[in-house]
Amino acid sequence: AACHVLKAAGSEGNIGPNLDTVEGLNYDSVMDIVTHGLGVMPAFGEDEILTKEEIDIVSFYVANSVGK
C-alpha cells in the first residue's frame, strides 16, 4: 500500500515513482528527500513526522533494498 513500489518491501503504491526504477538512489539522496519532502511527499524530517533516527533507518533500508 501507500506511495511507492518497492519490491523488496512488498510495497505497491503509485503516488510517487517506483523506487526500484529511480536512478542513483543512495543513502544520502533518500535521506535528503525523506527529510525535506518532494512534491506531494511530506517532509518527514522538517515537519517532525519521523525522528532523525527513524529517517536514518528508512534511508538505509531503502538505499539497500532498491532493485532487489
Place this chain on the structure above:
Amino acid sequence: MKKNIRKTNLSRRNFLSGTATLAGIAATASVVPISIANANHSEGKKGLPDFINWKDRDALIVHSDKGIETHRSAIGESLVTPNRNIYIRNNMPTMTDTQIGDRKKWKVSIEGVKNPQTFTLAQLQKLGHETMATILQCSGNGRGFFEHKPRGSQWKTGAAACVLWTGVPVKTVVDACGGISGGAVYMTSEGIDHEPTGLDPKKAMIARSVPKKVYKDAMLAWEMNGVALPNAHGGPLRMVTPGYFGINNVKHLGKVAFTSKESSVKYMAKSYRISPIGKKGSQYPSCWEMPVKSWITRPTDETGTVKAGKVQIVGVAMGGTKKVRSVKVSVDGGSSWKKAKFIGPNLGKYAWRQFVLETTLSAGSYNIASLASNGSDKQPELRMENRRGYAHNGWKDHSVNITVV
C-alpha cells in the same frame, strides 16, 4: 555515515519489525492514505512503464517510471516533437481510461466569470476550435547541471518539447460565460488527477494560478500533435499556458477560476518557488514565465562520429513569452560567436525555432554552445543558482563537447 548506521542497528531492527516496511512507516505517520491509485506503474515491454508503453524507448532517458526525458538528439529535429519522444513528468499518477470514463462527458467548470458554467468536452468542442504551437518545458529542465544536486529528476535538456495543441481558446470560453468578474487577478487551473489517490487536496491537488493576462493566449486543449490528448499528458483535457513553465499547463483539468488570490494548495503556495539555496517560502517567485533559451541538438556524442570537413550544427531556440530574435553559435567555448540561420516554419512566438550553422571543422576537440536572444533578454553565461534547480537557461552548462576525427 557508517558510524551512525552501526549505532542505530538495534533500533533499526526494532523499528522495521514494528512496522514491517517503509510503506508501513508511512502509513503509521498518518499522512499517507491507505487507499492507492489504480496501479499502472508496472514495467511493460521495452523498459517503459505500461502507461507510456507506446513511447519510443530509444528516444528516452528513464530517470524513474515517472520522470522520463527526451535524448538531446531526439528533440526538435523537425520542429515539432513527436508524441512518442516527449518527456513525462507527472506529479500525480496518470488517470486511467476507467477513471476518466466517457471522454466526451469530461467536465470542466468555469468560475470567476459573470455566468459560471460547467462544460463537457463535447460542449467545448462546439464552442470553438483553434490550433497553436507552444513549448512545454518542465520548470526543472537543466536541473542536472546544478552542482549542489537539487532534489528531483536530473534533467539536462530533454524535459522540453514543441507541441501543436488543438482545443478552444480560453478567451472564447470566457466570452461564452459573459466575461471575467471584477477583481480577478489570477487565472487558477485545477486538475482532478489527485482524486483517485484519496490524498488531501490541499497537499495533492495540482492547482496553479498565473497572472490573469495569460488567459488571452491560453487554450483548453484536447488534442496533441494531431491525436487525442494522451492520458499521460493530461487527457482528455488540459490547460495550455503559452510561455509558462510546464506545471502551469494543468493536466486532467477540472476547473478554471478567475480569482483574486493565488491558490492556497501546496503546489502553488510552497512548491515551484525559485528561492536561494538553503531558503524556501511563498515569498519567492513562482515558476511562471520561461526565460529565453537554446541548446544544440546535433552533433553530440549521441549522434555518432563527426568527420572533419563541413558540419551542420543544429539546435532549437525559444524566446519564452517573446519571439526569439537571434541565435549565435560558438565552437570554441564562447570565445567567438557566429550568427546561426533560422530554418523551418515559424509557428509563432511561443514555439521554438530550429537553427543551423554550417561550418567547417578540422580534427580536434570542440565545445559547441548556442546563445539566443529575444530582443530584450539573452541567455546568461552561467546558471542562476537556486534551491530546487529551476529555470536554468545559462548557455555554458548547455554546451556540448565533441571530437572531430
